[in-house]
Amino acid sequence: MGWRFLRPGERLSAVEKSRGLAKGESVQRLATIRVVDVREERLDRMIEDWEYGVTECRLEGFANDEILRNPNYFVAWFAVNHGCRQDSLVTRIEFEYE
Numbered sequence: 001m002g003w004r005f006l007r008p009g010e011r012l013s014a015v016e017k018s019r020g021l022a023k024g025e026s027v028q029r030l031a032t033i034r035v036v037d038v039r040e041e042r043l044d045r046m047i048e049d050w051e052y053g054v055t056e057c058r059l060e061g062f063a064n065d066e067i068l069r070n071p072n073y074f075v076a077w078f079a080v081n082h083g084c085r086q087d088s089l090v091t092r093i094e095f096e097y098e
Contacts, residue, residue, distance in 0.1 A: 001082050003038070003091050010035045011098070037094040043078060044086045046071040 012035065016028040046053030053071025062068040068077060079086045 001084060001090060003093060004040065006035050006038045006091075006093060008035055008037055012095075032098045033095040034098055035093060035095050037092075039092055040089045041092055043075055043084065043088050043090045046075050047086075 012033050014030040014033050016030055018027050021027070046056050050071065053074070054069070057063070057069045057071055057074050060068075060074070062074065068074045075086050078084075078090075079088070082090075084090070
């Protein structure tokens, strides 16, 4: 949700945690990433186009998760955790590591 302002080619720092840091804690940088694509699409596209949904679950890092590698469960989980509906528009950000 959000991040619609990103544009392909932008570089970002991937961090472990940037919010809710305790006093004295600092941001731990993980990598530099380059934005490849940014677009809005319906979340439930992952269910309507099953192959696409399975691929997206894998790209989200859930290939080995017994539950969240299934697009039906992923979409339901995402909607609950992001306060949206399954037919909501979400921002899909594709990036690569530099």
